[in-house]
Every structure is written in structure tokens, then in C-alpha cells.
Amino acid sequence: MKPGRHERRSAEMEFGGTLGATCIPVFLPLTVLYLLSVCQSPGAIVVQWPPPLPPSTHLWHPWVPAIIGGWIALQVFLYLLPVGKISQGLVLRDGSRLKYPINGFQALCVTGLLLGLCLWLGMPLGNLFDLMLPLAVCATAVAYLLSLYLYMRSFWAPPHALALGGNTGNPLYDFFMGRELNPRIGSFDLKYFCELRPGLIGWVVLNLAMLMKEVELRGSPSLPLLLVNSFQLLYVTDALWNEEAVLTTMDIVHDGFGFMLAFGDLAWVPFTYSLQAVFLVGHPHTLSPLAALGIIILNGVGYYIFRKSNSQKNQFRRDPTHTSVAHLETIATATGKRLLVSGWWGFVRHPNYLGDILMALAWSLPCGISHIVPYFYVIYFTILLIHREDRDERQCRAKYGVAWDTYCRRVPYRIIPYLY
Ligand SMILES: NC(=O)C1=CN([C@@H]2O[C@H](COP(=O)(O)OP(=O)(O)OC[C@H]3O[C@@H](n4cnc5c(N)ncnc54)[C@H](OP(=O)(O)O)[C@@H]3O)[C@@H](O)[C@H]2O)C=CC1
Numbered sequence: 001m002k003p004g005r006h007e008r009r010s011a012e013m014e015f016g017g018t019l020g021a022t023c024i025p026v027f028l029p030l031t032v033l034y035l036l037s038v039c040q041s042p043g044a045i046v047v048q049w050p051p052p053l054p055p056s057t058h059l060w061h062p063w064v065p066a067i068i069g070g071w072i073a074l075q076v077f078l079y080l081l082p083v084g085k086i087s088q089g090l091v092l093r094d095g096s097r098l099k100y101p102i103n104g105f106q107a108l109c110v111t112g113l114l115l116g117l118c119l120w121l122g123m124p125l126g127n128l129f130d131l132m133l134p135l136a137v138c139a140t141a142v143a144y145l146l147s148l149y150l151y152m153r154s155f156w157a158p159p160h161a162l163a164l165g166g167n168t169g170n171p172l173y174d175f176f177m178g179r180e181l182n183p184r185i186g187s188f189d190l191k192y193f194c195e196l197r198p199g200l201i202g203w204v205v206l207n208l209a210m211l212m213k214e215v216e217l218r219g220s221p222s223l224p225l226l227l228v229n230s231f232q233l234l235y236v237t238d239a240l241w242n243e244e245a246v247l248t249t250m251d252i253v254h255d256g257f258g259f260m261l262a263f264g265d266l267a268w269v270p271f272t273y274s275l276q277a278v279f280l281v282g283h284p285h286t287l288s289p290l291a292a293l294g295i296i297i298l299n300g301v302g303y304y305i306f307r308k309s310n311s312q313k314n315q316f317r318r319d320p321t322h323t324s325v326a327h328l329e330t331i332a333t334a335t336g337k338r339l340l341v342s343g344w345w346g347f348v349r350h351p352n353y354l355g356d357i358l359m360a361l362a363w364s365l366p367c368g369i370s371h372i373v374p375y376f377y378v379i380y381f382t383i384l385l386i387h388r389e390d391r392d393e394r395q396c397r398a399k400y401g402v403a404w405d406t407y408c409r410r411v412p413y414r415i416i417p418y419l420y
């Protein structure tokens with residue numbers, strides 16, 4: 001299909017426009033490799049000269065394509081299993097609604113059982129520590145290939161199936177943002193699958209591998225690594241348990257599926273979100289019971305805010321008359337939808353981001369305060385959420401107009417009360 005007719009040649013490009021879309025796909029994969037190299041180097045110093053660059057032979061291992069291919073194939077198989085319920089997504093521009101399988105939690109459980117079996121059979125899972133760089137290179141290559149496929153196939157998609165934001169006619173920008181909103185092969189939804197399965201479950205498998213490596217090196221798992229593993233497993237389990245809620249996130253509803261999400265889901269999440277665990281293997285840290293308790297409480301408070309606020313909004317959007325939300329104060333909007341102005345969403349405009357940031361901090365603190373690299377996640381994540389909040393704010397203002405302005409006056413702080 002010829003591109004011209006349906007394209008939105010918009011001036012409001014995101015992520016730095018063409019320049020951002022050209023630099024980010026080069027810069028981010030290099031960042032992943034650099035951070036992993038720093039974490040595995042003895043000094044673990046982020047800014048040093050000469051930088052701890054790995055020799056090119058460390059970037060490739062003949063087993064890695066089979067590991068990544070086998071892993072993705074397993075997750076595809078589990079996604080396709082006819083277990084769990086089928087849920088409908090939001091109404092699309094053509095009035096239709098797509099169906100999605102809700103069986104991510106089952107996929108996590110089966111993966112856990114299979115992993116337990118492999119460990120029992122003596123599989124050296126800890127060896128993944130030495131394969132982190134080639135695994136990240138291979139996952140990035142998969143993300144590039146997938147994004148190219150997604151970009152090319154989007155030219156056969158009908159106009160209503162294209163995302164509004166990734167359809168500018170600028171090839172670099174559209175490749176980065178993603179042209180097609182919900183690319184599918186038959187009923188297999190590529191974006192939904194990638195968002196929650198290979199990368200997110202892969203992240204906790206990598207964490208477990210770091211724990212096994214630590215046991216191999218030092219005889220027993222350390223408290224900091226146990227904490228990091230438990231906190232992040234809770235986060236991933238929560239995401240898969242509440243899988244249906246992902247159907248209303250910005251990524252599924254608004255963003256096209258392009259390099260940003262493909263790389264984010266398949267390479268960025270598993271290989272940068274596991275940096276604390278990688279760091280702890282080579283840089284053991286001792287935690288006092290009191291410090292551990294403080295960190296557990298911080299993670300608990302963050303998780304409580306994150307879960308309660310997300311559940312309150314999801315419940316309200318599903319059924320505003322439900323007893324748990326019916327008493328909350330709301331304001332009407334011209335679209336017919338209402339906005340919560342009391343409860344969690346009357347505290348700050350993004351209480352779920354606040355909880356998420358508190359958890360991110362609790363994941364870094366077990367690594368001590370001697371190095372910055374385990375804090376990469378909390379720093380990056382805060383920037384991501386501030387940027388995301390800004391994008392969401394613009395979308396909500398466009399959707400709800402004066403009602404949104406009223407909400408902002410009623411609830412003046414975005415993420416952190418009295419601060420931001
Ligand atoms: N770990 C990670 O890497 C990441 C985690 N996250 C997490 O994902 C979760 C989802 O985040 P995200 O998708 O960005 O956005 P949110 O879940 O915050 O959803 C924003 C949407 O909620 C609705 N909304 C906003 N304010 C109100 C209100 N007062 N009353 C009712 N509805 C309201 C609007 O949609 P509408 O009105 O159309 O319903 C708005 O577009 C968060 O907990 C976030 O922390 C996000 C990104 C990365």
C-alpha cells in the first residue's frame with residue numbers, strides 16, 4: 001500500500017523526533033552492554049578511563065541463539081495453551097474489540113516448574129552469568145529483526161489499524177515508534193505477548209541464575225541477593241496475576257509496536273532490570289538485619305501504594321458502581337467517562353508511579369551505597385515515569401479538556417506530594 005494518503009505528518013513528534021529516533025536505537029543497546037560490563041568488572045565504576053569494554057569475543061557464544069530461540073518458543077507455546085480466560089481489549093477505532101488470552105500467570109508457574117526440573121537434573125543455570133553479554137547482543141538482534149518485520153508488514157495494514165503516533169511518514173521515526181497498533185499473526189498478538197512474557201519472565205529467570213552463580217561461588221545465597229530476587233519476583237508475579245490490566249495501559253491502547261517497545265520488552269527489561277543481581281554476584285554486600293527490615297518495609301509500602309492505586313482505577317473503569325469505589329468523589333468529563341478526585345487518585349495524579357519508584361529504590365538499596373550502577377534502574381525509571389506522566393497528561397488533556405484542568409487544580413501534585 002502507498003504510504004502517503006493516511007499518514008499523520010505531525011509536528012508533535014515524541015522522544016526527540018527524528019534525531020531521537022535515530023540515536024536511541026544505537027545508544028540504548030550500547031548502554032545495556034556497557035552497564036553489564038561495568039557490573040561484571042571488579043571496580044564496577046560507571047565513569048572510568050579506559051572504560052571496561054569487553055573484547056568482541058565476549059559478545060558472542062554459539063549456544064546463545066539456541067537459548068534465546070528455545071526460550072521464545074517455550075513462551076509462545078505457553079501463550080497458545082488453551083488455559084485461562086479470554087478477555088476483550090478496549091474498543092478500537094473501527095468499533096471492534098480484540099480478544100486476548102489471560103494465562104500469563106500460568107505461563108510463569110509452568111516456567112517455574114520446568115526450571116525446577118532442569119535444576120534438579122543438574123542444569124548449570126549459574127552459567128548464564130558468563131553469558132549475559134552474548135545473551136543481550138542476541139536479544140537486541142531479535143528486537144531489531146522483529147522491528148524491521150513489524151515496520152514492513154505495517155504497509156499492508158488497513159489505515160484504522162495504524163497507531164496515531166507512529167504514522168508520520170518519516171521512516172526512522174515510524175520504525176522507532178511503531179506504525180501498527182496491534183500487529184497479529186492470526187490471533188497471536190505480538191505486542192501483548194512481548195510486553196509480558198519473554199522479557200518479564202526472562203528477567204526473573206536471569207535473577208535466579210545470578211543466585212545459582214552466587215551459590216556456586218560462595219556456597220550459599222546472600223541476604224541482599226535473596227531480597228532482590230524476592231522483590232522482583234513479587235513484581236513480575238503481580239504483573240502476570242493482573243495481566244488483564246495491561247490491556248488498558250498506554251503501550252497497548254495508544255503506542256504502535258516498533259523498535260522502542262520491541263527492544264524495551266525483549267532486551268532492555270531483562271538485561272537492565274537484572275543489573276542489581278548481576279552486580280551482587282561479583283560485589284557481595286553484607287546487610288544488617290535492621291537495614292534488611294527497613295528495605296523490606298520500603299518495598300512493602302511501595303508495593304501497597306502501587307497495587308492499591310492501580311486496582312482502584314481498574315475497578316473504577318470496569319464498574320464504577322462497585323462497592324469498593326462507588327463512594328469515591330468524581331468529576332464528569334465530556335466523553336461520558338468520569339475522573340476520580342478522591343481516594344488514591346485524589347492524593348497525587350499518579351499514585352501508582354510513586355509506589356513503583358519506592359519499590360525501585362528498595363531493589364537498589366540491598367547493593368549498598370558504594371556504587372552507582374545498582375542505582376541505574378531507579379534513576380532511569382524515575383526519568384521514564386516523569387516522561388510517561390508528561391505524555392499521559394497531554395493525552396488526557398486532549399481527551400478530557402476542561403475536566404482535566406479541573407482535576408489538575410483539585411490534585412495539584414503529579415507523583416510526589418508537595419514536591420512534584
Ligand atoms: N516497571 C516498568 O518499567 C514500568 C512500569 N509501569 C507501571 O505501569 C503501571 C501503569 O502505568 P501507565 O500505563 O503509564 O498509566 P496509568 O495506569 O497511570 O494510567 C493512566 C491513565 O489512567 C486514567 N486516569 C488518569 N487519572 C485518572 C483519574 N483521576 N481517574 C480515573 N482514571 C484516570 C487515564 O486513562 P483513561 O481515562 O482513558 O482510563 C490515564 O490515561 C504503573 O503502575 C506504572 O508505574 C509503567 C511503565 C514502565
Ligand SMILES: CC(C)=CCC[C@@H](C)[C@H]1CC=C2C3=C(CC[C@@]21C)[C@@]1(C)CC[C@H](O)C(C)(C)[C@@H]1CC3
Nearest residue numbers: 195196238239246249251260261263264265268269
Ligand atoms: C528505554 C526503553 C527502551 C523504554 C521502553 C519502555 C519499556 C521498557 C516499558 C514501557 C512500559 C512498560 C511496562 C512494563 C515493563 C516495561 C515497559 C515495557 C510492565 C510490563 C512492568 C510490570 C508492571 O506491573 C506493568 C504490567 C504495569 C508494566 C506495564 C508497562
